[in-house]
Amino acid sequence: MFRNGLRNTTTSSRSLSASNNRNGEDSWFKSLFVRKVDPRKDAHSQLLAKKEDTNLYKIQFHNVKPECLDAYNSLCEEVLPSINTDAHYPCELIGTWNTWYGEQDQAVHLWRYRGGYPALTEAMNKLMQNKLFLEYRNERGKMLLSRRNQLLLEFSFWNEPTPRPGPNIYELRSYQLRPGTMIEWGNYWARAIEFRQQNSEAVGGFFSQIGSLYMVHHLWAYKDLQSREETRNAAWRHDGWDEVVYYTVPLIQHMESRIMIPMKTSPLK
Structure with a gap:
């Protein structure tokens, strides 16, 4: 009787131990794929964006007919600076570029509206009364294959983009995040940005409000492609950078x- 009871107790203990091990393994395995983010009642934009101002940004992507690229650039260089320097319009041209590597025959424009959505509305209403702008828009339409834009807010932990001398090349790194992970991304990058400001390469960091959602844009400046390579490699020598990469990569659905x-005529040279 005693031996049978001991044998049953031992068998039960082994079964319980095996079950606990399986549960532990399952829990560990699931933790590789599931990172819990506590529910909040705050809007993500209120938690991530700068509080001291109401800047709104617009980024435009214009895919230009290859044979029209020179004419398109000339048109932009003629018209856009006149809008940027006119105090009548509550908007600023932050930078305007042609894509060198990546999607070809593409122009990218970044605008800032100080005053948020009311400033955006005011600027567009006034531009609709501007004959030069209407002519520009009409001519521009003949040169484009497609265009799209997004409205963005800037992350609170990035510096505000300001004009800088050149010559520089710029890298726009765009991340499509998994829905619900924006807060987690912001938490990690609030620390990570400290590793990437050593050479003043950090220009601006933004997240989308209208257009493609859960989209993040990081804008960097380098002297050339070789300095870009050296600067990015140097980040791995900082303790903590590897951890940021490890935990943020699973948040990404697509990156470019x-x-x-x-x-x-770009203010960012």
Whole structure:
């Protein structure tokens, strides 16, 4: 009787131990793919964006007919600076580029509206009364294959983009995140940006509000492609950079890199 009871107890203990091991393995395995983010009642934009101002950004992607690229650049260089320097319009041209590596025959424009959505609406209403702008838009339409834009807010932990001397090349790294992971991305990059400001390469960081959602854009400046390579490699020598990469990569659904050359009249040279 005693031996049978001992044997049953031992068998039960082994079964319980095996079950616990399986549960532990299952839990560990699931943890590789599931990262829990606590539910919040705050809007993501309120948690991630700068609080001291109400800047709104618009990024435009114009895919130009290859045979029209020179004419398109000339048209932009003639018209866009006049809007940028006119105080009548509550908008600023931050930078304007042609894509060098990445999607070819493409122009990228980044605008800032100080005052948020009301400033955007005011600027567009006033531009609809601007004969030069209407002519520009009409001529531009003849040169494009397609175009799209996004409205963006800037991350609170990035510096505001300001004009800088050149010559520089710019890299626009665009990340399509998994829905629901924007806060997690912001938490990691609030620390990661410290590793990437050593050579003043960090220009601006933005996340989308209208257009493609859960989209992040990081804008970097380098002297050339070789300095880009050296700067990016140097980040791996900082303790903690590898951890940021390890935890942020699973948040990404798709990513894209553009190397861009500033147009002649771009404030970011």
